[in-house]
Amino acid sequence: CNKLIWNYKMATNNKVLLIGYSGQDIQLKKDRKNHTFGVFSLATNDMVNASIKTEWHDLIAWNEVVSKCQDVKKGTKLKILGKIQNSVWKDKITGKTRKSSAIVVEDIEYLKIKE
Numbered sequence: 001c002n003k004l005i006w007n008y009k010m011a012t013n014n015k016v017l018l019i020g021y022s023g024q025d026i027q028l029k030k031d032r033k034n035h036t037f038g039v040f041s042l043a044t045n046d047m048v049n050a051s052i053k054t055e056w057h058d059l060i061a062w063n064e065v066v067s068k069c070q071d072v073k074k075g076t077k078l079k080i081l082g083k084i085q086n087s088v089w090k091d092k093i094t095g096k097t098r099k100s101s102a103i104v105v106e107d108i109e110y111l112k113i114k115e
Helices: 063-068
Strands: 016-022 027-030 036-048 051-062 077-090 097-110
Touching (some): 036 063, 051 063, 051 077, 063 097
Parallel strands (some): 051 097
Antiparallel strands (some): 016 036, 016 077, 027 036, 036 051, 077 097
C-alpha cells in the first residue's frame, strides 16, 4: 500500500461506457447558433434480484461526433463512450426548478447483433 499514493485531486473523471440498443432513430436538430446536434436514447439492461431491469439514457452528440451518429436507427446495438451532463432550469409554465441528466457522446461504435 505504501507504493500507491492516492492523489484525490487527480482521482476524478467524468466518463461513461454504455453498451445497449438505441430507442429511436437519431433526431438531428440545430441550436441557437445553428450548430447541428443529435439526440437519441439508449436502453441498457442489468440483472437485479434475478430479473432484468432496463435503464433508459438520454444521449446528445455534438460537433464531429454527430456525423458518426448519422446511422443510428431504432434497435441499433451501440457502444457509447461519453460523459454525464446535468442541467438545471426553471420551468416557464410552473416556475418550478427542473433537473435532467444526459450522456454527451464522445465516441460511438456500432456493434453487430449476434444471431
